[in-house]
Amino acid sequence: MKLMEGSEAIAEAAIAAGCRFFAGYPMTPFTELLEHFAKRLPDEGGVCINAESELEAAGMAWGALATGARAATGSTGQGLSLMQESFSEITLAELPLVIFNMARGQQDYYQSTRGGGHGDYRHIVLAPMDIPEAVELTQLAFHLADKWRNPVLVYGDYLLAHTHEAVDVNPIVFDGALPEKDWALDGSLGGTGQSRLVSPLGFEKSGRESPGIEAHLRRISAKHAEISATEVRVESGYCDDAETVIVAFGPPGKFVRYVVAQLRAEGEKVGYVRPITLWPFPTEAVAAAADGATRVGVFELCAGQMIDDVRLGVLGRAPVVGIGGISTDASGFGVGPLLDVEIIRERVFALHRDLPLPSLPDNDRSF
């Protein structure tokens, strides 16, 4: 065990998973992840480039991926906004990119699960609740990216990036053989008539069978349906007889789990669902938890984004109420006063007893 900052543990986990290329552009609270990659990758025979912009970071990772390397990029949601065009096309080129979002709160749920880019594309989104889980899910991200030839996004935040915890980072061997990267380029096939093309456009080299754009897009869409059916990850507790079910993800999900366990110990019939994959969303787990429940609460650190997916899961079985909200420190980058066990407990309890929801705590505005 070693005491590590979350950013360092995630970088170490990526390296343990074989990541040998990273490109990024500094932005709080993502910056330390870039710093750790910059420090560590050269020792491992890898490359970390401080790109001139987020657009170039995405482009550089794209190029590294085309050679068959395990490669990643990342930023804060604001920076990922700039990368969305490339993310769309990298998905359509079926390259196994891993993306880290060290987000400001949970305001990037829509961006992560719907995407800000064009076209019919999906990313697998993994949302760890703490550093040990981030170490595991970071490695899983590289595995799933290669398994499906599809980008995987790891959703972190300020708390995850900056908390220190004692953790072990050991390489994880996941079940199932990965497909061979028989599409990767090394430049050796030029002039042989067998040269390769890595393209998002659905075209092949002249003279070879080419699916064309329509068939290409349909095949990728079918792949996303398969991922959706097989890669759901979720944790839930105390839902069997729960009158009140709370849905929350990431570090706030860990806070909610703690609060629910406390209230259960006091005899309150509450339960929780913690989506680990935000896409594919654990719709069935939410539906099962809502069956027989009187109400479903959604605790998220934003104005209300995941609540849409919860409503689709609950599908009218019970009223769905948002009990989170916007809460940041004065800088807007860090953790706000809403992420607090006592305050979350008050809000869960109010929902559970049909009491008025307490008003949101304000930050102290000193910066």
Place this chain on the structure above:
Amino acid sequence: MTSTNTELKVIGQQLPDLLLTAHHHMCPGCGEPLALRGCLESISDLGLSQRTIAVAGIGCYTSFSMTTDLDLVQALHGRAPSVATGVKRMLPDSIVYTLQGDGDMVNEGLQEVLHAAARGENITCVLLNNGVFGETGGHMTATTVLGQRTKNSLEGRDPTYHGFPILIGDLIAQLEGAAYVARGSVHNAGSVARTAKMFRRAFEVQMRGEGFSFVEVLTMCPTGWFIPTIEGPQYMQDTLGEVHIMGELKVDGVIHTTDELHAQNVLKAAEMEKALARGGIDT
């Protein structure tokens, strides 16, 4: 009028080594196939076919991604230099080049190529510069010259309204990381031969690991210029060619200005005239 039967005779294999087919969908009079040929023949002549990876931008030339017999990454509009950077950093022994148009490189992705050059990234960026967005049908780009008519500068590019063109080769030559910068053309046989040498030198610079190399090629686009096909080469020489001056802008760390290149070109033209008078040119 009487018609005569003419028999087509195949006079030799015209397909360069690194093309899968001679077919392309370019317009009559387009300069891009000539420029591509120069690039691919240089790679083949230097024995680099089995260690080269190409990165293509988005424009008319994107169809070459399918017909070029090299490992190739299809990039987004403007983004080829960063993609090429990722490729080269993971495979430092490979030869990596980008193929982009002026809309792709100088409009959409200007900062990409400038930063790649400034970093001294050991890649070759190739620009096919015709001063218009050919693929969308003849619209103004950042290299469109003053007075040039396009679909969105109908009365000609007016600096007070549309701003001035960017002379991208000249700009890149100023950057410390740029090792070799040249601007060629394909509007006549002499220029085609001269441009082929520029490609060779650029790839040699990359082979020696000297840093960023850049070959700009002025190409005809009679469709996008709204002129008869046959007038393409002359129009190119009189408009783009008078502003984007042909020649080697940076060799062995020495920068050559537009004025110097202009003077060189005048001398070369005089030599060529003399040679023609003697009855032949020696390329």
